[in-house]
Amino acid sequence: MKTEKKTINSARLTETLNTFASFGKTANNGVTRLSLSKEDIDARTYFNEQCEALGLTVQLDDLGNMYAILPGKNPKKPPIFMGSHLDTVKKGGRFDGVLGVAAALEVVRSIIDQGIEPDTPVGIINFTNEEGARFEPSMMASGIIAGKFDKETMMKKTDPEGITFAEALQASGFVGNKANRLDSARAFLELHIEQGPILEREQLEIGVVECVVGMCCYEIEITGKSNHAGTTPQTMRSDALTAANLCMTAFHQELAKLDSELVYTMGRFTVSPNIHTVIPNKVVFSIEARHKDESVIQEVERIIDTVVEEATLSSKATKLWGRDTVWFDSDVVNQVEQATTDLGYSHKRMVSGAGHDAQFIAGVVPTAMIFVPSTGGISHAEEEYTSWEECVKGATVLYETIQRLIN
Amino acid sequence: MKTEKKTINSARLTETLNTFASFGKTANNGVTRLSLSKEDIDARTYFNEQCEALGLTVQLDDLGNMYAILPGKNPKKPPIFMGSHLDTVKKGGRFDGVLGVAAALEVVRSIIDQGIEPDTPVGIINFTNEEGARFEPSMMASGIIAGKFDKETMMKKTDPEGITFAEALQASGFVGNKANRLDSARAFLELHIEQGPILEREQLEIGVVECVVGMCCYEIEITGKSNHAGTTPQTMRSDALTAANLCMTAFHQELAKLDSELVYTMGRFTVSPNIHTVIPNKVVFSIEARHKDESVIQEVERIIDTVVEEATLSSKATKLWGRDTVWFDSDVVNQVEQATTDLGYSHKRMVSGAGHDAQFIAGVVPTAMIFVPSTGGISHAEEEYTSWEECVKGATVLYETIQRLIN
CATH class of the missing domain: 3.30.70.360 (Alpha-Beta Plaits)
Incomplete structure (x- = not known):
């Protein structure tokens, strides 16, 4: 008989996702949570509270990126990070970005619940302005970290009302030190909805993402x-x-x-x-x-x-x-695939056709991504949908992979 | 030896065309003379003065259409009309419309110069708002005359500044009586530039227009x-x-x-x-x-x-x-063709692909059109060009045809 695997609390994950969906909820069950808007600040504040309640240290870098860290046994060891982004496009969905943050939160909660003491620090990142829907370009903050974008140029970017990114960042209260920027880590894992129809069409539960094309x-x-x-x-x-x-x-x-x-x-x-x-x-x-x-x-x-x-x-x-195609770290990708296999989830290796913070972070830290199906391939729309069950499976793969990496 | 034909004064025609081109002249030798604008009123005033100087009676109908009439021997007989329009599109050319009015004026001047006393009245018409560039639709006034458009509806049409056609008409001072509208005549002839490249390509001097397609x-x-x-x-x-x-x-x-x-x-x-x-x-x-x-x-x-x-x-x-295709009056078309042949001008029977006042007037009066070449087929642009020689040939055909009709 197989040992029962330790797993996440699926009810708590869906509750967390529902709470996040309330920040900027639209009439048709979508979300408008533009970067550094009131709605985004509400979501950030909630995220911060939940992390502090768990005893995590929440740090901010100079770009508004949030890092919530569980120190583990060896706080000086390179941490393992998970995460994604809390901002959305206008009239976007309830899953794009936030799933990767909420699932990471659930993983840390489960680690704590289950009395696991990680060998290395484990952290959750919320990247600022991934969508670029308020301030272009998209993936702005991860791009600055990776040296792809110039910070001074980005700070001057304006929203349609003429507010600069620098002004919005300052006004949000979510500004910290450049020293806190992600610079080295054991790994970064981003769980995300596929935003395409392939997993649904092929009736697969998990996409093990090898690259961003x-x-x-x-x-x-x-x-x-x-x-x-x-x-x-x-x-x-x-x-x-x-x-x-x-x-x-x-x-x-x-x-x-x-x-x-x-x-x-x-x-x-x-x-x-x-x-x-x-x-x-x-x-x-x-x-x-x-x-x-x-x-x-x-x-x-x-x-x-x-x-x-x-x-x-x-x-x-x-x-x-x-x-150019950004290939993810083969070791971390293998870990994701092995975890998925061990969990018995149907899956395939696949590419990401869309851009993600992970593609920039891959230049700094060994990185991989996990996809869950998007119904009809729809994203960036209120109709965006991934079932709770599918979200839970994605978070479970994240948890399983993290467990392999933290010891 | 052939008898020398009586003909028009080509220098006077080109001078008249040049004078009209000064009303609304643009930087690139084009014309902006929107219907009932100051420039159009200037052109109308000049036209009116020239006609009155010739002893013509200038009448206005309720739509601002101008009728300048030489009574001839039998003022009660159905008149023969020639004409076109003085308005242009924004940044239009120096020939579209005005050629048909200026040539008609030259024909009447030549009739008077040469001591010809027509058997029937001969008149010149300037139709209001042919282009529809200020007040849509195009061919508005001829369309009302022909019963194609409703006068009350047209009067309420506004320009981009919210001025109604009725207001602009009233302000222009060019409003007369509905009783003066064109209702019956022996014929109507409109000389116009082709606005297409066919005559130039086939190196022909005159187009005898059979229909508007x-x-x-x-x-x-x-x-x-x-x-x-x-x-x-x-x-x-x-x-x-x-x-x-x-x-x-x-x-x-x-x-x-x-x-x-x-x-x-x-x-x-x-x-x-x-x-x-x-x-x-x-x-x-x-x-x-x-x-x-x-x-x-x-x-x-x-x-x-x-x-x-x-x-x-x-x-x-x-x-x-x-x-539907509007077929012109076969008798009048034949007269135009015969006149062209007798003048020794190369020509072909052709269709008009563009709309003209003549297509509406054809429902009221036996009508035909004469085309002269458009260089490069260009019209409704500052580059619109027909040489003076070509304009003179068109006016000469008009004169020759009128001479056949007035006796």
């Missing part, structure tokens, strides 16, 4: 000539929309030949002058593609260049940005 | 589902832009099989939510088509319905409006 994003600009829609024969037109349509078709044809895991999107598309009686003289559209293999992204870039070069009208492709 | 205009709406661009596999997407791309391709394929004179345009195209990282959930675009044969337009409508029915996502086609 690399991507490239281009802007295509096609220039034609406007003329009167009624008086210009078809053969004498330089219709930018017709040319753009041919480009889009070519992109679909060529990109479909690449790896089946490639995702690509033309999401932004504007036509000028956009009048029904005038032949369009300009189309500008975005095309972005994501894949874990650098060689596939390179192939995408070659296709974009070729298609634009062969366009029927004057066209240019401008690379707006790109990022 | 019929058209249909649809709005296509395609509904998909937004999802995260990074996390949603290609096979699980309901991308409205991808579906729209396929529809556009099908439209091009099918419509290209129809008559070569068909013109069709997708001019307005909007994508939602129009964010590069989000799969589009909606595309709405316009498709309009124009052809002189009703059967071709019917075929277009069948294709639109079929393509939309077979779209890969939920789609609907809404017919925004349509209009």
Whole structure:
């Protein structure tokens, strides 16, 4: 007979998630909790209270990141961190970000409840402004920690009302010392909803995330000539929309030949002058593609260049940005996978198509992520949904992994 | 030896066109002369002065339309009218509309100069608000005359500053009696720039316009589902832009099989939510088509319905409006063609793809139009250009045709 595993308190986790969901609750059961807003400050205050009630030390760094630490047997040893973010987009959901913080809190509560004394410190991180919904860019605070963003530049970023990030941070009361920033640790683990449909479609309980995929994003600009829609024969037109349509078709044809895991999107598309009686003289559209293999992204870039070069009208492709695939720490990923296997949960190794604080933290600390299913793949919307059972399974994998790492 | 034909004074015509071009002249040699604006009132005042100096009677109707009449031998006989409009779009050209008024003025001046006493009255009309650039719709005053638009509704139309058409009309001082409206006449002739590239391409001097083509205009709406661009596999997407791309391709394929004179345009195209990282959930675009044969337009409508029915996502086609081809009076058209032939000008019978006051007046009075070339097919732009020589040829055809009609 197998030994009963020590596990988390699922009722307490759901209660905690419900409490967090009350901070910024929207009419349709979603959440609006923009970074450093009153709602975010309420959520931070609640998180702080819960941690202090557990006897954890809560530290703040100069970016408003919160670190709640259980010292363990050897407070000087490199800590093991878990966490995510408490901010949401406008009319977002009840799971994105907060699940990783609430589950981490539940893991620490369970450790304490069960009288486990970790060999190393165990901590929970709440990263500031992951969504970038109030202050762009997203993953701002983890990006500064990782040296990806310049702090002074970020501090001047403004919200739509002209309030700077620095002002909002100061006003929140959640500012501490730069010395408290995450700089070294045994590991960082982020539990998050998938925000995609793969686990649901494949009826899997857990995603063991290997990487955040690399991507490239281009802007295509096609220039034609406007003329009167009624008086210009078809053969004498330089219709930018017709040319753009041919480009889009070519992109679909060529990109479909690449790896089946490639995702690509033309999401932004504007036509000028956009009048029904005038032949369009300009189309500008975005095309972005994501894949874990650098060689596939390179192939995408070659296709974009070729298609634009062969366009029927004057066209240019401008690379707006790109990022390389961030591979998580193989040891920590293996630990997550082993824990999942031992728990008997169905799972697969997978990639993250979305960005997360973990991708920046991976440059500082050995990192891995755990995904749980998103119903319909929906996120950043009030309809975002992951069942309590699925949340509990994710938190259980987190707990199991932490237990392997703390001894 | 052929008898030297009596002809117009080309220097005087170009001087008149230059004077009109000074009312609302823009930095780049274009014209902004919105209907009933100060610039339009200046142009009207100049026109009125020139007509009165010739001894013409200038009448106004209740819509601000101006009728300058040379009584001729039999003032009670149905008059022959020529004309067009003096208003322009914002940053329009020096020829659209005003050429038809200035040439008519030159024709009457030449009649008087040359001591011709017409058997019937000969008049010049300046129609109010043809462009619809200040008060929508275009061809407003001729449309009211023809019973196409309701006067009370039109009077309430406002410009971007909230001024009604009625207010602007009253303030202009150019309001007369409804009894003066055009109601019966022997003929109406409108000389106009082609606003298309056909005459220039075929190196022809004159277009003998047979009709204003019929058209249909649809709005296509395609509904998909937004999802995260990074996390949603290609096979699980309901991308409205991808579906729209396929529809556009099908439209091009099918419509290209129809008559070569068909013109069709997708001019307005909007994508939602129009964010590069989000799969589009909606595309709405316009498709309009124009052809002189009703059967071709019917075929277009069948294709639109079929393509939309077979779209890969939920789609609907809404017919925004349509209009039948307006055929000009065959007798008057023949007179124009005969006059052109006799003058030795190269020409062709052609259609008008754009709308003109003449298309509404054709329902009231036997009507025809004369086109002269537009360089590059450009109109409604400061670059609009027709050489003085081409303008003179158009006015000469107008004069020659009038001479045939007045006796």
